[in-house]
Amino acid sequence: MSAGGSVVVRRQLGSKLRELRVGSGKKVADVVAASIASRAKVSRIEAGQTPVRMADVMALCWLYGADRETQDELVALAPGTQQEDWTELYAQAVLPDWFGLYIGLEQSASTLRCFDPELVHGLLQTDAYARAVVEADPRLTPDVVEERVRFRMDRQKRVLGNRPQLTIILGAGALSLIVGSSEVMAQQVEHIRTVADTGGVEVRVLPWSVGAYPMRGSFAILSFDGADDPTVTYVEFSMGARYVEQVDRVREYEQVFGDLLAKTVSVEEWISER
Numbered sequence: 001m002s003a004g005g006s007v008v009v010r011r012q013l014g015s016k017l018r019e020l021r022v023g024s025g026k027k028v029a030d031v032v033a034a035s036i037a038s039r040a041k042v043s044r045i046e047a048g049q050t051p052v053r054m055a056d057v058m059a060l061c062w063l064y065g066a067d068r069e070t071q072d073e074l075v076a077l078a079p080g081t082q083q084e085d086w087t088e089l090y091a092q093a094v095l096p097d098w099f100g101l102y103i104g105l106e107q108s109a110s111t112l113r114c115f116d117p118e119l120v121h122g123l124l125q126t127d128a129y130a131r132a133v134v135e136a137d138p139r140l141t142p143d144v145v146e147e148r149v150r151f152r153m154d155r156q157k158r159v160l161g162n163r164p165q166l167t168i169i170l171g172a173g174a175l176s177l178i179v180g181s182s183e184v185m186a187q188q189v190e191h192i193r194t195v196a197d198t199g200g201v202e203v204r205v206l207p208w209s210v211g212a213y214p215m216r217g218s219f220a221i222l223s224f225d226g227a228d229d230p231t232v233t234y235v236e237f238s239m240g241a242r243y244v245e246q247v248d249r250v251r252e253y254e255q256v257f258g259d260l261l262a263k264t265v266s267v268e269e270w271i272s273e274r
Helices: 003-024 028-033 039-046 054-064 069-081 097-108 127-135 142-161 171-176 182-198 247-262 267-274
Strands: 111-116 165-171 200-208 219-223 231-237 240-244
Touching: 003 039, 003 054, 003 069, 003 097, 028 039, 028 054, 054 069, 097 142, 097 219, 097 231, 097 240, 097 247, 111 247, 127 142, 127 182, 165 171, 165 247, 171 182, 171 200, 182 200, 182 267, 219 247, 231 247, 240 247
Parallel strands: 111 165, 165 200
Antiparallel strands: 111 219, 219 231, 231 240
């Protein structure tokens, strides 16, 4: 499992432990009374927000009356919640907390469906394009700019190295906006063509001619191999993000993505039409 996979493992273990607790009729107060964990710790464990020790899992399984097979299964997940996360190498100014969760999920996903109408998606950006995007924020120091660019390139290698099923839809505006310079954009478009030609990533363009379309903001739909990990939609906005897990809401985003995909053209066709 990749380093970023610990996020998914924590969610799996937390969900299973909560299900086990509820099924046993135990309340959080019972865990506290048994001196196994505080109320806050139980909440963090069940929400998948913290590493979990094997001893804690064994104690909880004992309290909940789990059979040996279930206990062994859950205890085996505990080490995965404590794996070193490569994103910890980057400071808060480079990787805010709300984006760190997404990176872990992104690296563990088996299928990624992304829509970015305004900028080239981060997994497709060249070094020069990424630097021009980051430098557009005048509040950032040169050191932070370089760290953010390094992080973006590192992220690309790790995610693409896992070879997920990846489909990215770019708005025509993302490829028409001159970021950096005309030369930078020419290199960026050529890079996208190269990535699309490798067969590992499907890149599509939503042309201007399609007119209005629903949900104009960027979003990503992430699916996982594990049956216990539901599909998640990530919606980013200024200074934060929202994670949509409700089945009906996720289905709405999947429908919109399918509708958008049906209106797209290949990168080559978009270039030839310009």
